[in-house]
Amino acid sequence: FTGIFCAHPGTCGVVTELTAKLYRLYDNRRVYFIGFDDLNTPTKFIYNLMNDELAASIRLVDSQSWLKGICGTFDYPYEKLPKFVSCILVEGLDGIFKAKDKLVVGYIKESGGKILEFPEEFKRTFEEESLGGAEKSCMVFGLRGNYHCIGLYGPLTLAAKYYELHEKTALEVGIPNDHIHFYLDPIYNFHGQLCYVELDIFYDGSDLGFGEKLRSYNEKQFQRLLDLGIYGWFRPYAGIIEPTVARIGYLAEVWKKFLEVLDPNKIMNRGKLF
Incomplete structure (x- = not known):
């Protein structure tokens, strides 16, 4: 798409003019x-x-x-x-x-x-x-062979609460404490507020019952994270969109109209809801 750029997830726009200056870092x-x-x-x-x-x-x-x-x-x-x-x-x-x-x-x-x-x-x-x-x-x-992650964007000020919620929900559904992990990457030039956050669970895929624990974890955690507050989702995709659309109300319709203007021929693979 000439003139259209898509950078970090959630960043989309139209280039009208671009000036680059190169210098030693x-x-x-x-x-x-x-x-x-x-x-x-x-x-x-x-x-x-x-x-x-x-x-x-x-x-x-x-x-x-x-x-x-x-x-x-x-x-x-x-x-x-x-x-x-x-x-x-x-x-x-x-x-x-x-x-x-x-x-x-x-x-x-x-x-x-x-x-x-x-x-x-x-x-x-x-x-x-x-x-x-x-x-x-x-x-x-190599810790346990498989990796489950809820990836989201949120403010640095909520980092401790994200982890606290992650640990609480995982333990509630029977996930051992030593399977619960955390990763945070502040996104530069946003003055320490915007961060990419991962709520990670490493597990053994041969444990057939663990999949049910992860489903229960997701069902609880998606709703709780929306209650706590996030900027946006990154992954997983299954199960996230429906509760999010239910929360944002009329803004979902605004987003649909924006996409109709940006992608009138529906060639950007934006999914069933949008």
Whole structure:
């Protein structure tokens, strides 16, 4: 579609004019892994970094799942780590980098988080693989073989509540605590508020009864997340649209009319409801 762009999920528009300026991004880079025992503390820390535009990229993950994917190995005593780990990349030109790094260190001290000493290869992997777009997150499937995820977009301020709800619902339907995992990726340039959030469950696909637990989890969790508040859904698709449309009322009709204008010939595969 000439002139139409679709970028991050939910971002669609028409290009009228495009000007690009190329410049050197950085001379220096530094990676920090910061440990936290809860989610309320690191969210304020992350907000400060993103609001001041100090970090090139950030991940906030639990220490037992995605961290193994990011670092690319199971050969490390992850069980000794704090419950959550914030992975921070700072970069910039010489003088800018030094100023950014000094401010980041100040925010780390202020947060009360613990700087974790990881092997240099972990830092390189996080910098080159995860942030370079070739994340080794498939490593996490080795935990139990299968991966269930509710992916959504929401504000950083609700991160702790998303996890609390995730844990509560999973335990209610009989999912063990050590199957429950969490991943948060603040989306840069939105000043620390807009985040991609994953509520993850790793499980053994040979356990036939586990599928029923996941169905029960989804039924409860979709409604509860809508009650709590989200910006938008990413996945899974089955079971999400109907309760969402029921909640938004007349806005569903507004969205349908918008799509009719954008895609009058219905060639964008927008599904049965839209």
